[in-house]
Amino acid sequence: MSIELQQIGVVRSAFVEKFGIPRQPSLAPAARGQILLSPPYDSAEAVAGLELVSHVWLLFVFHQASSGPQHTRVRPPRLGGNQRIGVFASRATHRPNPLGQSVVRLEQVGPGCLTVSGIDLLDGTPILDIKPYVPYADAIADASNQLAPSPPALLMVTWHNEALANAHQATLRLGEPVVELIEQCLAQDPKP
Known part of the structure; x- marks a missing residue:
């Protein structure tokens, strides 16, 4: 069976390469971006009512994932990149x-x-769908995951004075929380 999906928009974000992107959504709250919607979804009609929700699910394509041979086992960074587990x-x-x-x-x-x-998305990521987050249905109080039972430990980020001054200037120039974004991303230990 073949399924064809239509791209409805694209992500614009500060993350122009895969290195340094937060590994999970919401780990870097200062990571802001825009979803630019494509016609006919770029109308007020298509987003009517969306202002009534605080969070949305973004369904997207990993457009820069290599298209090499398929593997049934992967080495997730959360496990140190040395232990293999099933792809699912x-x-x-x-x-x-x-x-x-x-x-x-x-x-x-x-x-x-x-x-x-x-x-946690790369600039240019194709968006396939947007759905409202429904707290009473999407938040599962008794959910567990023994592979990732708690958030990863955060690293302490220390700034050189000149780097911090430059980041503050970028914050003023861009109107974005640059200092917080850098700290939140580096604290996650972004090395591959």
């Missing part, structure tokens, strides 16, 4: 179908453009 027990980008999903905070809704935060 991980959120690895190398999957049978390069599909991903992220829950992000919806900051602003406009025709043709959604501003979101807490993103």
Whole structure:
């Protein structure tokens, strides 16, 4: 069976390469981006009512995942990159179908453009669908995951004075929380 999916938009984010992207959504709340919607979904009609929700699910394509041979086992960074587990027990980008999903905070809704935060997506990521997060159905109180039972330990980020001054200047120039974004991403230990 063959299934054809239509791209409904694209992500614009500060992450222009895979290195340094938060490994999960919401780990870096300062990571902001925009979802630019494609016609006919770039109308006020398509996003009507979305202003009533705080978070949305983004369904997307891992467009820069290599298309090499398919593997049934992967080495997730969370396990140190040395231990292999089944592909379906991980959120690895190398999957049978390069599909991903992220829950992000919806900051602003406009025709043709959604501003979101807490993103973990590469600039240019194709968006396949957007769905409202429904707390009573999506939050599972007794859920567990023994592979990732708790958040990863955070690293302490220390700034050189000149680097911090430059980051503050970038914050003022861009109107984005650059200092917080850098600290949140580096604290996650982004090395491959």
